[in-house]
Amino acid sequence: MTTVSVVIPTVGRSSLSGAVDSALQQSFSVCEVIVVADTADELGLAANARIKVLRCGPGAGAQRARQIGIRDAVGDVIALLDDDDLWHPYKIEAQMLLLEASGPSTTIVSCACVVRRPDGHEKILPRVAIEPRQDIAEYLYTYSLHRSGLGNGVVQTSTLLFPAQLALDVPLDERADAVHDESTWLLAVRSKYPRTRIEQLNDPFVIYRVTPNSLSNNGKNDVSRYLDWGQEHLHDASPRVRGDYYLTSPVAAAASAGSTLGIRQAIRVGSNRGSPGIWAVLYAVAKLLTVSVRAVRQR
Structure with a gap:
C-alpha cells in the first residue's frame, strides 16, 4: 500500500x-x-x-x-x-x-x-x-x-x-x-x-x-527580490506573462510595504521587459493610486 x-x-x-x-x-x-x-x-x-x-x-x-x-x-x-x-x-x-x-x-x-x-x-x-x-x-x-x-x-x-x-x-x-x-x-x-x-x-x-x-505578509519592501525572481525564472516566458507578472506580484509586494517607489519600479520593469495585458495594467495603477492616497492621508 x-x-x-x-x-x-x-x-x-x-x-x-x-x-x-x-x-x-x-x-x-x-x-x-x-x-x-x-x-x-x-x-x-x-x-x-x-x-x-x-x-x-x-x-x-x-x-x-x-x-x-x-x-x-x-x-x-x-x-x-x-x-x-x-x-x-x-x-x-x-x-x-x-x-x-x-x-x-x-x-x-x-x-x-x-x-x-x-x-x-x-x-x-x-x-x-x-x-x-x-x-x-x-x-x-x-x-x-x-x-x-x-x-x-x-x-x-x-x-x-x-x-x-x-x-x-x-x-x-x-x-x-x-x-x-x-x-x-x-x-x-x-x-x-x-x-x-x-x-x-x-x-x-x-x-x-x-x-x-x-x-508572506510581512510588510517588508521585497520588491527587488520579486523583480530578480522574474528575471531569473521568466526569461523564456511570453511577453504577456512577463509583463503581467511584473505588474502584479512585485507591485503587490511593494504595495504591502506602502512603497509607491517600488510600485513605479515594478511598472517600469514590466513595461520594459514584457507586454502586460490591460487587466494587469489596471491592477498596478489601482495599487499605485491606493498607496499614494494612503500616504497623503498619513502626512
Missing part, C-alpha cells in the same frame, strides 16, 4: 497543533507527520507515535525545513502543510485516488483552497484550475478576467501532494530569502521532467489562513 508522509515546517505558531491534528485525522491514514521546527522554542505538541519532530535553524527558512523533512520521510508520497493552515478530513484520500489514476511517478496533485483572512472574509481559489499539461508560468502569472472575477492561477503550498522521489530528484529552493516557493519548484520539476502532470481538484480541501504575522 502506498504510504503518505506529511511535512510541516513551523516557527512555533500557536496554530501548529490544529494543523497537525488535521493531518492526523485524515480518512486516508498518513504514516507520519514530520514537524520541522525552525525555532529553538518548545512546540507543545501532544504525544503521538506518528508525530516526528526535527529541528533546523532558527532562521533556516520554510523551504529548507520542508526539504529536511522530505529527506527524512519514509512515505512514498509527500503532502505539504503549513503550520497555520488546515486540511479537510478527506483531502489526502481524494488526492491519492487522483494520483494513482494519473500515473503516480509523473503527477503532482493540488486542490482548491479557502482563503481565510483575519477579518473572517473568505474566498475560494483558484478561480480556474490548471490543466494537467498547461504551461505553469502562463497559468500562474497571466492576469485575466474570469467569470468569478479578476486574478491569476493559484497552486498553494498546503494543497500539494507528490511522489517523494520527485522532491529528491528536484529539491526545493532552500534559500531563506527565496520568493515564490511553489512556483520555483513547479517550474524546476517541469523543466527536468517535461511530461509531469499537475492535477488540481476543484474541491477546496484546504483552509489557507492569512495571518498578520505570516512570512
